[in-house]
Amino acid sequence: MRGFLAVFKRELLSLFVTPTAWALIVVFLLVSGFHFYALVVHFATNADLSVDHGPVQAFFGESILFYLPLVLLCPGMTMRLFAEERRSGTIETLLTAPVSTSAVVLGKYAAALVTYVAMWAPTILYVVVLRRAGEVDWHVVGTSYLGVVLIGAGYLAIGTLMSAMTSSQLVAIVLSSLVILSLFVMGVGEFIFDEGLAHDLAAHVSVWSQMGELSKGIVDLRRVVFDLTLVVAPLFVTVRAVDAWRWG
Amino acid sequence: MIEVHELSKTYGGSQWAVRDVSFSVARGEVVGFLGPNGAGKSTTLRIVAGFLGATSGRVRVAGHDIVEQPMKARAAMGYMPEAVPLYPELRVEEYLRYRAELKGVARSARRSAVGRAMELARVADHASYPIGHLSKGYRQRVGLADALVASPPILILDEPTAGLDPNQIREVRDLVRELGRDHAVLLSTHILPEVEASCDRAVVIAKGRLVASGKLDELSRLRRARALRVVVDAPSLDAARALLAGLGDVGEVRREGDALTVTWKASVDDTAAAVEPLARALVAAGIGLREVSPVRASLEEVFVELTRGAAAGAPDAEATP
Structure with missing residues (x-):
């Protein structure tokens, strides 16, 4: 894994000395801030007496305002990872350094993941705000954030792969948004198909019901395994794809 | 230090970018890799540097096969690609420190390694400039500093003087001569006087094939x-x-x-x-x-002569269309 740390640090530095990361984080915080505000107003004016349903559940996964940023911002974080190196040619100096391809891929991926976590970190303030007005179950908050990281990790891995497929950042962001969106829409199939294989399959990949469960504190190992598959498989293919350039 | 044996490369299809090229570079030697644009110089250097895979043939660098022991082989080389790709958002020193870490320079030695490379390549006065703000000449020198930063015994420089002004060209030539004393240096160029100024030996390729290789006097004779x-x-x-x-x-x-x-x-x-x-x-x-x-004979005339000589020496049905 020689070179992992160097690649990781360089990638983070580049993300934060250019406007990319800041722009994405600002957009995300605007959207999620509005989302939270709307929810708080809703719960303040409408008494909701159900035990397992409150602002936390609503915030994590009950509206499109939770998923839209995931689908659009994750590809934005990963689009430049490989596409930019290929466009500018720096991939040549990177791959002729004595570092393994997997170290390069993982270093870049880790940088994107850290940026993603940094993007979500300020939202903990919302929970702190809620805490002032009432009870907060920290276990549920914990599993909700676990879901956020697991799903994001998968989406970022897909984005990393798509970035390695092209030398155009635009193509990378469009491709990964498309794949992530298809995955999301497949999950929605759970509510469309009644019974049978299609329903089960859709339910298995459904991000919507995964977040629904996690925001109620239910951790299903099957879903965790699925999320991790979504991380490992694209990254593995990315390593292969990057190696394949040498022989192109 | 560098041994290239019957190297061939095709980018799919029947066009050979490089065909059966063999040569070697020893320590303490500066070898000029000479050829007109599009002759296959960059492709060959990229294969030697381990960026591209060869279709056939072998490359050994510092005794390590570039395919079987890529890490050891790459660690022995400092490679400067043709267009000198850099990260414009980083400062010169940041970039070199990153490259030093990437090439496995120990943390404690990194600062001095970066300082030394910047001195050698004469970029020390621009250490804190963002690379994107540098002129072409300075970017070229940052690329050179990058190649030197881990003190590799082998240097591979693809057109190191392209885009420099005459003063800078002289500086780079002097530096290459100096480095040539205890390094193995392979540099490519399409400018004949360049080779005469800084190389001990020249390898000439045209249309992907080796057409001449030898001491510089032989080349100079052709240019007389x-x-x-x-x-x-x-x-x-x-x-x-x-x-x-x-x-x-x-x-x-x-x-x-x-x-x-x-x-x-x-x-x-x-x-x-x-x-x-x-x-x-x-x-x-x-x-x-x-x-x-x-x-004096122009480079084109020398190439014509060399190519003709090669064709006469080894009859070849598919030499040129």
Whole structure:
């Protein structure tokens, strides 16, 4: 894994000395801030007496305002990872350094993941705000954030792969948004198909019901395994794809 | 230090970018990799540096096969690609520190390694500039500093002087000469005087094939002047022309603007010796002689000669379409 740390640090530095990361984080915080505000107003004016349903559940996964940023911002974080190196040619100096391809891929991926976590970190303030007005179950908050990281990790891995497929950042962001969106829409199939294989399959990949469960504190190992598959498989293919350039 | 054995590369299809190229570079030697644009220089260097895979053939660097032991082989090389790709958002020092870490320079030695590389490549005065703000010449030198930062025994430089001004070119040549004493240096160029200025040996390729390889004197012999440019005062131009044409070995006298170009019937090894009788004849005839200078063979002419020689030496059905 020689070179992992160097690649990781360089990638983070580049993300934060250019406007990319800041722009994405600002957009995300605007959207999620509005989302939270709307929810708080809703719960303040409408008494909701159900035990397992409150602002936390609503915030994590009950509206499109939770998923839209995931689908659009994750590809934005990963689009430049490989596409930019290929466009500018720096991939040549990177791959002729004595570092393994997997170290390069993982270093870049880790940088994107850290940026993603940094993007979500300020939202903990919302929970702190809620805490002032009432009870907060920290276990549920914990599993909700676990879901956020697991799903994001998968989406970022897909984005990393798509970035390695092209030398155009635009193509990378469009491709990964498309794949992530298809995955999301497949999950929605759970509510469309009644019974049978299609329903089960859709339910298995459904991000919507995964977040629904996690925001109620239910951790299903099957879903965790699925999320991790979504991380490992694209990254593995990315390593292969990057190696394949040498022989192109 | 670098051994290339029957290297071939095709980008799919039947076009060979490089075909059966073999050569070697020893420590303490600067080898110029010479060829016209599109001859396969960059492709060959990329394969040697481990960026591209070869279709067939072997490359050993510092005793390590580039495919079987890529990490060890790459660690022994400092490679500067043709366009000198850099990250414009990083500062020079940041970039070099990153490269040093990437190349496995120990944390404690990193600062001094970066400092040394910046001194050698003369970028120390721009250490805290963002790379995107640097001129082409400085970017080129940052690339050079990058190649030097881990003190590798082998340097591979793809067109190291492209885009530099004459002063910078001289600096880079001096540096390459200096480094050549205890490194193995392979540098590519399409400029012949470049090789003459800084290399001990040259490897010439054209259309992906090796056409010549050897000490520089052999190459210089090909480049030796085979014509003279003679300038006389304008009124006696025609007289001079007739006089020169009448001289013993002179084959042809052409007029080009104000000057006359004299070529010989048979190829002369040394035009310098031919200058004397020519000048004496002109002066004796009372013609005002202003300038006599050798006309050196252009790179194209040398290539034509070399390529022709190679084709004659090894008959080849598919040489050129």
